[in-house]
Amino acid sequence: MVKSIGASGQKLHLIYKSLYRHFGPQHWWPADSAFEVMVGAILTQNTNWLNVERAIKSLKKNKLLELNKLYNLPKTRLAKLIRPAGYYNIKAKRLKNFFSFLIKNYNGSLKKMCEAHMQDLREQLLSVNGIGAETADSILLYALDKPVFVVDAYTKRMLSRHGLVNEKSEYAEVQKLFMQNLKNDVKLFNEFHALIVKLGKEFCLKRRPKCETCPLRPLVS
DNA sequence: TGCCAGGCCGGGT
DNA sequence: ACCCGGCATGGC
Numbered sequence: 321m322v323k324s325i326g327a328s329g330q331k332l333h334l335i336y337k338s339l340y341r342h343f344g345p346q347h348w349w350p351a352d353s354a355f356e357v358m359v360g361a362i363l364t365q366n367t368n369w370l371n372v373e374r375a376i377k378s379l380k381k382n383k384l385l386e387l388n389k390l391y392n393l394p395k396t397r398l399a400k401l402i403r404p405a406g407y408y409n410i411k412a413k414r415l416k417n418f419f420s421f422l423i424k425n426y427n428g429s430l431k432k433m434c435e436a437h438m439q440d441l442r443e444q445l446l447s448v449n450g451i452g453a454e455t456a457d458s459i460l461l462y463a464l465d466k467p468v469f470v471v472d473a474y475t476k477r478m479l480s481r482h483g484l485v486n487e488k489s490e491y492a493e494v495q496k497l498f499m500q501n502l503k504n505d506v507k508l509f510n511e512f513h514a515l516i517v518k519l520g521k522e523f524c525l526k527r528r529p530k531c532e533t534c535p536l537r538p539l540v541s
Numbered sequence: 542t543g544c545c546a547g548g549c550c551g552g553g554t
Numbered sequence: 555a556c557c558c559g560g561c562a563t564g565g566c
Contacts, residue, residue: 361547364547365549366546366548367547368564369547370546371562371564372547374563374564375563403563405562406546407548407560408562409562411561449550450550451549452550453549454548455548472548473547513547521546
């Protein structure tokens, strides 16, 4: 026992154990490279992952899933290629913003990017138009293996339904709950968030919840 | 058939 | 500090 934890921490650990026991390891993020993770993180904004996969596939099929190629690709052409992901015009713009950021700040080197101090890097990412808190943290955790917890709509619904946060809690507050109560461990943060999404997709974190068969049901008092 | 998906931004109060 | 409309495809 390294440190004592409060009731919230106990409950979070219980939730994690239940999810892991039920679903097993998730092996996230589903991608072949760190760069693909970053592109996917932007494409999946408010969008079904299946549609994102199509968009990624179309980029791969045209052998364009590389920073320099995409950076030099006309925005309208990029928009067409990612069409299945929805919001394709604004996402093409956001991707372009991000590519410019990579080139200008890190000379296009993900290795250099990864060597930056995490807090600085997070600030930089958030300053890119089109990259908000969840997208930035997804890039940090799933592409660069930085220890930061990703919060999404599923996460908020889960915590609020289990009485750990208010429904309208801010991103930073929800994130703090995880990061102050869990070991600072990339693998744990990776797995936990992935399990929450798995739960969300299959069970009871939809806008219209279906809780009958939810594996967390025994934890609800 | 409609509702929804692993957000974010910009403008208005 | 909130609140809201816009952005868009494809699955179920």
